[in-house]
Amino acid sequence: MGKFDEMSKYILDNIGGVGNITNVTHCATRLRIEVAKPSLVDVEALKKAPEQAGLVEKGRQYQIIIGPKVNDAYNEFLAVSGWKEGMNAGVEMEDSNANQPHNAKWVMDKIAGFMAPVFMPIVPAMIVGGMILAIARVGINYFGLDTSTGTVNICMALFQAGFTYFPIWVGIFMCKQLKMPEIYGGFLGAVLVCDRINNVEGLSFLGIPVPQVSYGSTVFPVMLGVFFMYFVYKFVKKIMPEVITFFMTPLVTMIIVVPVELIVLGPLGTELSNGVAAVCMFLSNTIGFLLQPLLAALYPYMVMFGIDKGIGPMSIAFIADQGYDVIFGNMGFISNLAVGAATLGIATSLKGSDNAAKKGLYGSFGLTALCGVTEPAFYGALISTPAALKGTACGAVVGGLIAGITGLKKFVQIGCPGLMTFIMYIDENGGMHHVIIAVIVAAATIVTSFIATRFFLSRDAKKNVK
Numbered sequence: 049m050g051k052f053d054e055m056s057k058y059i060l061d062n063i064g065g066v067g068n069i070t071n072v073t074h075c076a077t078r079l080r081i082e083v084a085k086p087s088l089v090d091v092e093a094l095k096k097a098p099e100q101a102g103l104v105e106k107g108r109q110y111q112i113i114i115g116p117k118v119n120d121a122y123n124e125f126l127a128v129s130g131w132k133e134g135m136n137a138g139v140e141m142e143d144s145n146a147n148q149p150h151n152a153k154w155v156m157d158k159i160a161g162f163m164a165p166v167f168m169p170i171v172p173a174m175i176v177g178g179m180i181l182a183i184a185r186v187g188i189n190y191f192g193l194d195t196s197t198g199t200v201n202i203c204m205a206l207f208q209a210g211f212t213y214f215p216i217w218v219g220i221f222m223c224k225q226l227k228m229p230e231i232y233g234g235f236l237g238a239v240l241v242c243d244r245i246n247n248v249e250g251l252s253f254l255g256i257p258v259p260q261v262s263y264g265s266t267v268f269p270v271m272l273g274v275f276f277m278y279f280v281y282k283f284v285k286k287i288m289p290e291v292i293t294f295f296m297t298p299l300v301t302m303i304i305v306v307p308v309e310l311i312v313l314g315p316l317g318t319e320l321s322n323g324v325a326a327v328c329m330f331l332s333n334t335i336g337f338l339l340q341p342l343l344a345a346l347y348p349y350m351v352m353f354g355i356d357k358g359i360g361p362m363s364i365a366f367i368a369d370q371g372y373d374v375i376f377g378n379m380g381f382i383s384n385l386a387v388g389a390a391t392l393g394i395a396t397s398l399k400g401s402d403n404a405a406k407k408g409l410y411g412s413f414g415l416t417a418l419c420g421v422t423e424p425a426f427y428g429a430l431i432s433t434p435a436a437l438k439g440t441a442c443g444a445v446v447g448g449l450i451a452g453i454t455g456l457k458k459f460v461q462i463g464c465p466g467l468m469t470f471i472m473y474i475d476e477n478g479g480m481h482h483v484i485i486a487v488i489v490a491a492a493t494i495v496t497s498f499i500a501t502r503f504f505l506s507r508d509a510k511k512n513v514k
Contacts, residue, residue, distance in 0.1 A: 177210020
C-alpha cells in the first residue's frame with residue numbers, strides 16, 4: 049500500500065467517482081483533476097483529504113496541493129481510480145461557468161490552466177540544464193577546465209538539450225494540452241532548431257524570403273506555430289479520407305504549417321519576445337527599485353492564481369534575448385525565501401505538546417519553501433494566518449528593494465528558485481558579483497520575513513488575550 053493510496057480513495061469517493069473524471073494531470077506541487085459535473089463534488093470533504101496541504105477550485109478543475117511528491121500521488125491516484133486518458137470523453141458536461149462573468153480573472157484562470165501543464169513538465173530539464181551551465185562556467189573560469197574536453201562537451205550537451213531545444217519540449221506539451229498528437233508539436237519545434245533553419249541566412253520558400261531568426265531557447269515562435277497547427281490539423285483531419293489519413297494528415301498539416309511558421313509566425317513571435325524584453329528593460333531602468341519589491345510581494349498570489357506559469361516563458365525569452373533577466377527571476381527567488389521564512393516563523397511560535405505535530409509539519413513546509421517549492425507552505429500555513437502574510441510581504445519588500453537598487457541580474461534559468469539555486473546568478477564569465485548580491489538579498493529577506501512574522505503573531509496574540 050502506497051503513501052497516497054488512502055488519499056486517492058478518499059478523493060475518488062468525494063469527487064463523484066471515476067465516472068465523473070474527465071482529465072487528470074499534475075504540475076510541480078498540485079494534483080489537478082477535472083470533472084464533468086462539479087455538482088457531484090464534495091468540496092468541503094476534499095479540503096480534509098489526507099496527505100494534502102490545501103485545495104484550489106477553478107471551474108471544473110480541482111487542484112489538490114501535495115508538494116514535491118506530487119508525481120507519486122498522481123501515479124497512485126491513477127492506479128487506485130483506474131482512470132485512463134480518453135475515459136469519459138463523451139460524458140455530458142455540466143456548465144461550471146454559467147454564472148461566472150468572463151472578466152479579467154476568468155481570462156487569467158484560462159491562461160494559467162493552459163500554461164501550467166505545458167511548462168511544468170519541462171522544469172526538471174530546465175533545472176538540470178541551468179545548473180550544469182552555471183557549474184561549467186565556474187569550472188572554466190576558476191579551475192581552468194578545458195572547453196575542448198569530452199567532459200565539458202557532455203556537460204554542455206545537457207544544457208543544450210534543456211534549453212537550446214526548448215521549442216521541441218514546448219511543442220510536445222502544447223499539443224498534449226490541445227489534444228493533438230504530441231509528435232506534431234515536437235516535430236515543429238525540431239524544424240525550428242534544425243541547423244538548416246536556425247539562424248540561417250538567405251533562405252527562401254517558393255521564392256518567398258524566409259527571415260533569418262535564431263530559434264534556440266525561444267518560446268513564443270513555437271507557441272504561435274502550434275496554435276496555428278491546431279486549426280490546420282483539425283481541418284485536414286476532417287476532410288481527409290480515412291483510408292489515407294494516417295499518411296496524409298501529418299504530411300499535409302506540416303506542408304501548410306511549416307512555411308507559414310518560418311515566414312510569418314516565427315519572426316512575429318521573435319518580435320513579440322523582443323518587445324517584452326524591451327519593455328522589461330525600460331521598466332528596470334526607470335522604476336526597477338520600486339518594481340522589484342512590488343512584484344516580489346505579489347508573487348505568492350501570482351502562484352495562487354497560476355499567473356506565474358505565464359511568467360516563466362518570459363524569463364526564458366528575456367535571458368535568450370538580453371543574456372540576463374533583471375525582473376522575473378528575482379521576484380520568484382525573493383518571494384520563495386520570504387514564504388519559507390514566514391512559515392518557519394509560525395512553526396517556531398507554536399508552543400506545547402498539542403502543537404508538536406503541526407510544528408514539525410510547518411517546519412517541513414518552511415524548509416521546502418526555502419528550497420523553492422512554496423505551495424504547501426502557502427496553502428498549508430500562510431493563507432490561514434494573516435500575520436504571516438504580513439511578515440511575508442515585509443520580507444519580500446525589503447529583499448526586492450535591495451535587488452532593485454543593486455540591479456541584481458539572473459543569468460541562467462532554473463526552475464523553483466531558492467537557496468539551492470544561487471548559481472543562477474553566476475554571469476557568463478563566471479563572475480560572482482551578482483551571487484554576492486543574491487546572498488545579501490536572501491539574508492535580508494529571510495531575517496526580515498522571520499522577525500516580522502514573529503512580531504505580528506506576538507502582537508495578535510496579545511490583542512486576543514486583552
